[in-house]
Amino acid sequence: MTRLVMKFGGTSMADLERIRRAARLVAAEYDAGHKVAVVVSAMAGKTNELVAWTDGAGRPTGDAAGNDDASDDEYDVVVASGEQVTAGLLAMTLRNMGYRARSMQGWQIPIKTTDVHGKARIADIPPEKLCAAMDSGEIVVVPGFQGVADDGRITTLGRGGSDTSAVAVAIAASAVRCDIYTDVDGVYTTDPRIENKAKRLDKISFEEMLEMASLGAKVLQTRSVELAMAYRMPVRVLSSFVEPGEATDQGTIVCDEEEIVEKHIVSGVAYSRDEAKITLLGVPNKVGVSAAIFGRLAQANINVDMIVQSDARSGEVANQLFTVGRRDAKQAKELMEAAQGEIGFEDLRIDENVSKVSIVGVGMRSHTGVAQTMFQALSEKGINIQVISTSEIKISVLIDEAYTELAVRALHAAYGLDKIGA
Amino acid sequence: MTRLVMKFGGTSMADLERIRRAARLVAAEYDAGHKVAVVVSAMAGKTNELVAWTDGAGRPTGDAAGNDDASDDEYDVVVASGEQVTAGLLAMTLRNMGYRARSMQGWQIPIKTTDVHGKARIADIPPEKLCAAMDSGEIVVVPGFQGVADDGRITTLGRGGSDTSAVAVAIAASAVRCDIYTDVDGVYTTDPRIENKAKRLDKISFEEMLEMASLGAKVLQTRSVELAMAYRMPVRVLSSFVEPGEATDQGTIVCDEEEIVEKHIVSGVAYSRDEAKITLLGVPNKVGVSAAIFGRLAQANINVDMIVQSDARSGEVANQLFTVGRRDAKQAKELMEAAQGEIGFEDLRIDENVSKVSIVGVGMRSHTGVAQTMFQALSEKGINIQVISTSEIKISVLIDEAYTELAVRALHAAYGLDKIGA
Structure with a gap:
């Protein structure tokens, strides 16, 4: 028993x-x-x-x-x-x-x-x-x-x-x-409301589920996946409308990577509209500036997601670009403006019409060309990539919010996700 | 403090x-x-x-x-x-x-x-x-x-x-x-909905309050009064609509008898419509019959209030009359009928059109003629008393329910309760 x-x-x-x-x-x-x-x-x-x-x-x-x-x-x-x-x-x-x-x-x-x-x-x-x-x-x-x-x-x-x-x-x-x-009856390759070819996964690894949860897939609370991963406790997500006695083989099991025989290069496409992009233009390229910017945000408990420093002109000034949760955008803007003298940027721009689209998969660790497939698929649809960030098993891009659904469907097809799963 | x-x-x-x-x-x-x-x-x-x-x-x-x-x-x-x-x-x-x-x-x-x-x-x-x-x-x-x-x-x-x-x-x-x-803003000499001359009492003794609570005055739960009396904890009943800071001298204090200087012979008139009268006609007048009747009711957790044995004819048979809570009446009737052979009564009558009216006052202990005033007042209104029961500080009578308000008002006047209190 x-x-x-x-x-x-x-x-x-x-x-x-x-x-x-x-x-x-x-x-x-x-x-x-x-x-x-x-x-x-x-x-x-x-x-x-x-x-x-x-x-x-x-x-x-x-x-x-x-x-x-x-x-x-x-x-x-x-x-x-x-x-x-x-x-x-x-x-x-x-x-x-x-x-x-x-x-x-x-x-x-x-x-x-x-x-x-x-x-x-x-x-x-x-x-x-x-x-x-x-x-x-x-x-x-x-x-x-x-x-x-x-x-x-x-x-x-x-x-x-x-x-x-x-x-x-x-x-x-x-x-x-x-x-x-x-x-819901399990974890899907992407949000079925956006892509009706989305497939339910039989299994997904803790690491992938953690990325999916952090990236906006609302099936499981992030903290619960962290805990399950730390103790290697298998978690099954399934519908409460399953018939009694027929729960076996239903839903999606979140488990250790080693227990997944058939690994996908990419297991899912996630997206989040809860993003705001803040750009500081003409930031002096000197020691301590980044610390001044992100130290202030950290003190206010504002979580910064993507960071890019770009357009270094003759090594003297650069643009600092970062994203925060949309609900924190106003406060982040005020914090930056209050410190404009100290940081020394020339201008600040804020853009809330952005979304983050991500592909997640443990197979990325052992396969090459995964990012290239992503960029190619988006390019073919004419979607401009504003920022890129990556982890070992995930690639995220920041795009114009209007293209969210288009990007999700393009990536779902590009990685053949409509042909896998249960 | x-x-x-x-x-x-x-x-x-x-x-x-x-x-x-x-x-x-x-x-x-x-x-x-x-x-x-x-x-x-x-x-x-x-x-x-x-x-x-x-x-x-x-x-x-x-x-x-x-x-x-x-x-x-x-x-x-x-x-x-x-x-x-x-x-x-x-x-x-x-x-x-x-x-x-x-x-x-x-x-x-x-x-x-x-x-x-x-x-x-x-x-x-x-x-x-x-x-x-x-x-x-x-x-x-x-x-x-x-x-x-x-x-x-x-x-x-x-x-x-x-x-x-x-x-x-x-x-x-x-x-x-x-x-x-x-x-409510305190304890009244009787229910103000029945007698608009009812007066709020400044003080009432634990014993009186306990009788009032048991008799149907719903101001305080009986068990709370028992507990307060056992530990001599003064309890004040007052309205939650009193203004902040003006609670002093409001309401009614339930306290030890010795702390009440001006004692009333009768402090209040209580009534209860939650009564049912059961009469067993022609019960053999032999040892063990009462035990057989009331033992059965006690086993079923039915609380019996008033008991009268009457009409003993040549010492052989008598009528047994008792009252129970109205919600227990049906069950009590069934228990009696099931035991008719053993108890040996000839017939059973049940009357739910009765109410119990009571006068309560610690002054009864030291004053005579209190009961006589009650019976006289009811008699003057033509109200027939079916059963009487008494304790040291209370006299209760069972009457036809239709006369409840009339009896309450008659007794309130007879003891001068409209002239006392706050």
């Missing part, structure tokens, strides 16, 4: 009928011989309602540097209640079906976290209590998203944290796998 | 505006020099919503003998979340007003209870953590209605339990008083 962790998101917990459906899926895995723990989100919409109440009660939104206020510990008390409700309801539903089940709150297991309220990170989950209950034949229902700090106060992990809770519980339970039931 | 416990019910927590109003009342007491703990109910209607969800999830309703099912521990997990939310929101609101405040859940203080889920009783509240926070200048916000069992599971006290939570927290904190803010 192996231990299995299952996770259901907010749409799978949206009402009593959906909760009963989830319970049948849990029961089927239990009947198949697994020891099961289930991690649940709050009912869809409930967390937003609770957050709105905390806003109305005067929750401080933090200062410009993103520092938290002490009030966030009470924010956590309020919003953690949503998962408490669904955990109790699912446990009751399972009992009503004749199964032994019980909920365990974050403070009961405990799920120990840091004390950064509102965006805590899981520090440790002692396995004893959890595993003892599972091994005794109880189905343990765990509210996602929540934990407890060393001082005994309730914490939450930040939005979307339930995926991370599920992976962490799976690691603590030494589970054979963590199954994430959601409203 | 004395410690003070304040309690706000569901209507006082119904939305963010009401929560802000409660926060201003709390702040005024803090500014006046009190160390304050606040006990809160869930938002009005929220507990009903949560209970409905648990019903939908298949909460067992228990068997006929009132035994609880294990599922009730998950019921508690779900419904306790309502008070968790309001506790967090009130703490945030107070912080936003510049006060130091924090919530403490039942398991954090802890509020230790028995493990009878859904209707647990408070066993102990260790004062250390609560008092340390209060003494450090923090306003401590405690969710009412909930606690934690020895096994670390969440419990709830049953509906209306927040009054009891408040009194228990006041006792643990050695508070000078427990102020219950509610939607």
Whole structure:
């Protein structure tokens, strides 16, 4: 008998009928011989309602540097209640079906976290209590998203944290796998809303999934993939509308690269419209200028993605170009303008009509010509590449936002992604 | 600096505006020099919503003998979340007003209870953590209605339990008083909806309040009065619409009899329509018959109130008459009919068109003629008394339900209650 962790998101917990459906899926895995723990989100919409109440009660939104206020510990008390409700309801539903089940709150297991309220990170989950209950034949229902700090106060992990809770519980339970039931039936070669030839992948490596998640594919929360990768915990993404008992071979398994026999050079095409390009024109080409620019952005907790220095004229001045998240663009612009005297740039331009399109694949490590195929495909469609950045298993380009869909489809075809997968 | 416990019910927590109003009342007491703990109910209607969800999830309703099912521990997990939310929101609101405040859940203080889920009783509240926070200048916000069992599971006290939570927290904190803010402005000589000459009492003794609560006056939960009486904790009932800073001398103080200088012979007239009268006709007058009747009702957890044995004919047969709560009437009738052979009665009659009207007053102990005044007043209005029962400080009569208001007004006048009070 192996231990299995299952996770259901907010749409799978949206009402009593959906909760009963989830319970049948849990029961089927239990009947198949697994020891099961289930991690649940709050009912869809409930967390937003609770957050709105905390806003109305005067929750401080933090200062410009993103520092938290002490009030966030009470924010956590309020919003953690949503998962408490669904955990109790699912446990009751399972009992009503004749199964032994019980909920365990974050403070009961405990799920120990840091004390950064509102965006805590899981520090440790002692396995004893959890595993003892599972091994005794109880189905343990765990509210996602929540934990407890060393001082005994309730914490939450930040939005979307339930995926991370599920992976962490799976690691603590030494589970054979963590199954994430959601409203899509797996990980696709690209967004099917843009390219209807997109194919579901049977398997994808942790590294690829991590890049896909960071690049805007919203199937799994980035932090949950990082955690799964660190502990080599296989994660399966599948639809909560699968029939009970028929979950085997459904969805996409995120796993170690070595377990993937048929490797693709490129596994997926991702895109993000959450980009803004800032160009500093005529920056003096002297020591310490880059530090002055990016030090200021880092201090304000603004994440800088792509950086290019270009157009060095006679070695004296250059243009500095970088991208930030669109929601940070205004603040980044103000920070730069405030430091114009010190940095010494001549002019600043900001462009929010850009998007980032990326190809991801572990096969890049061992194949040449991958980048060339990308540039060729975009060039053939007349798409101008503004910035390029690469990692070992990914190539990203910044383009005019209007060409996003065209670029995604061109790249999907260029790498033959419509011919692979499930 | 004395410690003070304040309690706000569901209507006082119904939305963010009401929560802000409660926060201003709390702040005024803090500014006046009190160390304050606040006990809160869930938002009005929220507990009903949560209970409905648990019903939908298949909460067992228990068997006929009132035994609880294990599922009730998950019921508690779900419904306790309502008070968790309001506790967090009130703490945030107070912080936003510049006060130091924090919530403490039942398991954090802890509020230790028995493990009878859904209707647990408070066993102990260790004062250390609560008092340390209060003494450090923090306003401590405690969710009412909930606690934690020895096994670390969440419990709830049953509906209306927040009054009891408040009194228990006041006792643990050695508070000078427990102020219950509610939607009425005190305890009245009778229900003002029936008698508009009803007067608010400045003070009422624990014993009187306990009788009033048991007899149907819904101002305070019976269990909370029992607890306050046992520990001689003064409780003040006042309106949550009092202006901040003007709470002094408002409402009604429930206190020790010795602290009431001006004692009334009768302090109030209470009534209850939740009555049903069952008459067993022609019961053999032999040993063990009463035990057979009332033993059966006790086994089924049916509370019997008034009992009269009458009409003994030549010492051989008698009529047995008793009253039960109206919701138990059907079950009581079925239990009697099932045992007709053993008990040996000839016929059974059930009458739900009855009500119980009572006068309550510690002055009865030292004054004669109190009952005679009651019977005379009812007789003058032509109201027939079906059953009489008395305790040291109360006289109750069972009458035709149609005469309830008439009887209440007649008794209110007969004891001069329109001339006393605040």
